[in-house]
Amino acid sequence: MELIISPDLKENKLEAVFCPVFEDSDKLAKAISYFAQNQENIFITQAKKEKFQGQKKHIFVMKLEDKLVVLLGLGKVRRLSSEDWRETAALLINFLQKYQAKNIGLVATQWLQGSADYERLAQSLAEGLYLSSYKFDKYKKIDKNSIQINIEQIFIELAKEKKNNFLKNWSLGEAMSRGTILARDLVNEPANIMTPSYLAEVALEIAKNNKQVRVKILDKEQVEKLGMQAFLAVDRGSHEPLKFIHLVYKPNTKVKEKIALVGKGLTFDSGGLNIKTGDSMYQMKIDMGGAATVLGVFSVLEQFNIKAEVHGLIAACENMPSDKAMRPGDIVRSMQGKSIEIWNTDAEGRVTLADSLAYAQKIGIKKIVDLATLTGAVMVALGPDIAGLFANDEKLGQEIKKASEIAGEKMWSLPLEADYKEYNKSQVADIRNAATTRYGGAITAALFLQEFINEGVSWAHLDIAAPAYAEKPLNDYTPVGGVGYGVRTLLEWLRKV
Ligand code: BES
Numbered sequence: 001m002e003l004i005i006s007p008d009l010k011e012n013k014l015e016a017v018f019c020p021v022f023e024d025s026d027k028l029a030k031a032i033s034y035f036a037q038n039q040e041n042i043f044i045t046q047a048k049k050e051k052f053q054g055q056k057k058h059i060f061v062m063k064l065e066d067k068l069v070v071l072l073g074l075g076k077v078r079r080l081s082s083e084d085w086r087e088t089a090a091l092l093i094n095f096l097q098k099y100q101a102k103n104i105g106l107v108a109t110q111w112l113q114g115s116a117d118y119e120r121l122a123q124s125l126a127e128g129l130y131l132s133s134y135k136f137d138k139y140k141k142i143d144k145n146s147i148q149i150n151i152e153q154i155f156i157e158l159a160k161e162k163k164n165n166f167l168k169n170w171s172l173g174e175a176m177s178r179g180t181i182l183a184r185d186l187v188n189e190p191a192n193i194m195t196p197s198y199l200a201e202v203a204l205e206i207a208k209n210n211k212q213v214r215v216k217i218l219d220k221e222q223v224e225k226l227g228m229q230a231f232l233a234v235d236r237g238s239h240e241p242l243k244f245i246h247l248v249y250k251p252n253t254k255v256k257e258k259i260a261l262v263g264k265g266l267t268f269d270s271g272g273l274n275i276k277t278g279d280s281m282y283q284m285k286i287d288m289g290g291a292a293t294v295l296g297v298f299s300v301l302e303q304f305n306i307k308a309e310v311h312g313l314i315a316a317c318e319n320m321p322s323d324k325a326m327r328p329g330d331i332v333r334s335m336q337g338k339s340i341e342i343w344n345t346d347a348e349g350r351v352t353l354a355d356s357l358a359y360a361q362k363i364g365i366k367k368i369v370d371l372a373t374l375t376g377a378v379m380v381a382l383g384p385d386i387a388g389l390f391a392n393d394e395k396l397g398q399e400i401k402k403a404s405e406i407a408g409e410k411m412w413s414l415p416l417e418a419d420y421k422e423y424n425k426s427q428v429a430d431i432r433n434a435a436t437t438r439y440g441g442a443i444t445a446a447l448f449l450q451e452f453i454n455e456g457v458s459w460a461h462l463d464i465a466a467p468a469y470a471e472k473p474l475n476d477y478t479p480v481g482g483v484g485y486g487v488r489t490l491l492e493w494l495r496k497v
């Protein structure tokens, strides 16, 4: 997709021009006459006939001699947000699913109605266009009847002096999308392919392609030496070799601070000996969603000129039942020193994360964000679209929440309620891995993780069990399947640290 900035679109030969319109009859008439100066009455009558008034997600097509003009309804909003732009771009892509065009035009002034933020427009437009074109169909026979969207050129009508800034922000939006799409692909890949070794290969590839990124892959022996008995316990039942992935991004400038992004990397969660039933096991290839997000971020991190040194940590393994598997009642010594009673082998994510968090702090990191498809309980609490956000540092929590609003990724704060700590108490060990009550399960899981965070360390935890995977399209630019949730939020956040 080539992007061409042009001060006047009328000079370019275009197959289709897309223009968003508010639900407002004056503005609609203006938009129509902008494109069809001499035939405006015909089209205004036609729009009336088709009952098109600019309602949200409605489309009105004007066939002119030399091109197609497509009006995209915005509904009754006054000011457009990044999310409106992403969704409107997705509407455009949906339209192109039925109609092929290799070069299209967008009139920036029309897209900017009610706002002058063309930098954000550039980024969001790119995100909407790239993300809504995504498909995971590599294992399917190609359907000859379906139109492959193949936009070769996009012309944007914009004043010359805005060109460089627009292009720069467009490429950031493109990078946001690329990172998100990598994460989607990793989540969608089935567990017979997506093994811990596969995740490690992807990490190696990322380091190879990015000068500022390096990676270290630890195998079982090295993990044993580090004393990660908790991680090892979860891995025990599986024949797939575990991998501990440690990515490092170094900025070109002086390091302001060190940050760790920790992702849960269960490539399949059968539940272990506390085996899941068919329905709830079916989707468990997604249990490396947190790891996918971390890899997605690292794959494009270099494009964002981030000032912090960023570490990506993933304890990758599979949770399987076997005669070698960890048993309910087993007690394991975590890397940090606390003993953990395995109450339920299906609460394995927090056990692997305990050692990942310990590792992060051992290498001196004082700010940690973890992402994990951790609990079914968070889905009960917040429903299918929203992640649970926990933070022991209010400022960090707010920064991430703010970034998520710009990124269009929904999350909501849940409390680290100290009074609930007693539910994680064990009779025989320092802590147990599943609480004595199933109520507040997302909170007790977060409290378990907090036991492995030292004094003076800022930490935020995102329970992404729900939004890591979309059972129905999450929005117009996120189809069914892996969402790549969190990639854009983390990048937006890191840009500002
Ligand atoms: N991987 C699951 C959580 C999950 C559930 C992710 C649904 C995505 C969709 C996790 O390892 C798990 O099984 N958690 C248990 C914890 C319980 C045993 C305390 C759960 O939520 O039931």
Ligand code: MG
Residues within 6 Å of the ligand: 206, 207, 208, 209, 210, 211, 212, 213, 214
């Ligand atoms: Mg490198």
Ligand code: ZN
Residues within 6 Å of the ligand: 269, 271, 345, 346, 347, 348, 349
């Ligand atoms: Zn589990």
